[in-house]
Amino acid sequence: MFKTIVQYRQFIWSCVKREFQSRYRKSLLGSAWAVINPLAMIIVYTVIFSQVMKAKLPGIDSTFGYSIFLCAGTLTWGLFAEIIGRSTTVFLDNANILKKINFPRICLPVAIICTAIINFLIISFLFLMFLIFTGNFPGIEILAIVPLLLILILFSAGLGITLGVLNVFFRDVGQMVGILLQFWFWFTPIVYPPTIIPIWARGFLAWNPMTQIVRAFQIIFVEKRWPDMEGPLIVAVLSVGLCMLALRLYRRHVGEMVDEL
Numbered sequence: 001m002f003k004t005i006v007q008y009r010q011f012i013w014s015c016v017k018r019e020f021q022s023r024y025r026k027s028l029l030g031s032a033w034a035v036i037n038p039l040a041m042i043i044v045y046t047v048i049f050s051q052v053m054k055a056k057l058p059g060i061d062s063t064f065g066y067s068i069f070l071c072a073g074t075l076t077w078g079l080f081a082e083i084i085g086r087s088t089t090v091f092l093d094n095a096n097i098l099k100k101i102n103f104p105r106i107c108l109p110v111a112i113i114c115t116a117i118i119n120f121l122i123i124s125f126l127f128l129m130f131l132i133f134t135g136n137f138p139g140i141e142i143l144a145i146v147p148l149l150l151i152l153i154l155f156s157a158g159l160g161i162t163l164g165v166l167n168v169f170f171r172d173v174g175q176m177v178g179i180l181l182q183f184w185f186w187f188t189p190i191v192y193p194p195t196i197i198p199i200w201a202r203g204f205l206a207w208n209p210m211t212q213i214v215r216a217f218q219i220i221f222v223e224k225r226w227p228d229m230e231g232p233l234i235v236a237v238l239s240v241g242l243c244m245l246a247l248r249l250y251r252r253h254v255g256e257m258v259d260e261l
Helices: 002-007 009-023 030-052 065-093 095-100 107-133 140-169 172-186 199-206 209-223 230-260
Strands: none
Touching (some): 002 009, 002 107, 009 107, 065 095, 065 140, 065 209, 095 230, 107 140, 140 172, 140 209, 209 230
8 A cells, every 4th residue: 555655656746736726716815714714713722711701720720721722622622623624535525536547545645644634734733832922832742742743633534434435335424524534523622631530430531542642741731741642552553453443444445445435
């Protein structure tokens, strides 16, 4: 598969560029919206929660503590949700291309993942600028993001491609993913710290793979310390398993997908 991706890298890059061009086509500001939207999110979270609502996190004295907590969680979830949501429908959305052009189908979800990563990097850069400007940059602990981001991408890619293949044959999958993501979002401590929920319910959160990743990001940015990597490493093992399952499903059914579209 890696050989195929390298061989068709120009095609994948053209898909990524086409995605950005179609997203901002006929827009006066064009690709500037890729910066304006996340910047607006950061400003709103900061003004509303730190200045208007005076929201505080337990044990965190920083004025911007909850805003950073919320941005870190939303940033992480946004990458995951974009990869899952777009990968689930990628083969159906590109049915015309799949029927007319002969190329490795795996290039399409890879292009979706690359697009999501670029969006994530843009937002992350703005978020880091905000942290530096407010004096809340975590320091060398920021390096822990690299393995966490790799785990998050593997987990999202494995699950997204699996759902994408299944959705070609069972269209209910696409309908269910939107509902699943809504429940999953609120089952993940993104807008609330896990300490505020009952003790008996915290055990259920621990079984949520995204809890491990989101909490690690929040610990880095809010508490400015190295996160415990035990949970993320378990997610890493699960991610490898999902990627293997995704590739197996893809290879077994790639020849049948065009007939089902």
